[in-house]
Amino acid sequence: DAKTTQPPSMDCAEGRAANLPCNHSTISGNEYVYWYRQIHSQGPQYIIHGLKNNETNEMASLIITEDRKSSTLILPHATLRDTAVYYCIVRDHGSSNTGKLIFGQGTTLQVKP
């Protein structure tokens, strides 16, 4: 699975959009970009995933660049409850893939009042 690079920390004002970047320059054509978050030692929580098209769900939007070498997770109206560590993970869906997730250090997002 391709390696990802994320800034260690970011701040965001409550009510504003939080834009969390992720670099995955070695991503291959069949690898998806997944985002999870972990709120204060709770179990990681799935947010969103995508292959090449931009995706949106009730939690967030995922913007993937055309060359797929980077992506941005957007929380449109961050709240204090969005304070968490956000993980960008790249992986393929091949049948030989056991599905394990490899977590990096992620980005600690601090939403401030």
Place this chain on the structure above:
Amino acid sequence: EPEVTQTPSHQVTQMGQEVILRCVPISNHLYFYWYRQILGQKVEFLVSFYNNEISEKSEIFDDQFSVERPDGSNFTLKIRSTKLEDSAMYFCASFAGQGPRTQYFGPGTRLLVL
């Protein structure tokens, strides 16, 4: 909404004792996982389990660890002889087995080895 549950939420044990951590994955999910997170460190993969056998394990998952699916609902992690360095949060996760590789995590068990 279905969720992964784990018991106990906290476990304190003496070094050398055996512990069993329990998980109930989401019904109809086929893949099961254990991860651990030592305080202040990143989440680490331990083992994946599919079709009643281990499909992959990490270097951390040595002979002191074992997993079992004793019935149709529970998934357990046993540590035979706990060490101080086994103190960590242990997370169970499950995945449906088809489609996106979305894993659903339980709330974790905090294990403290004294």
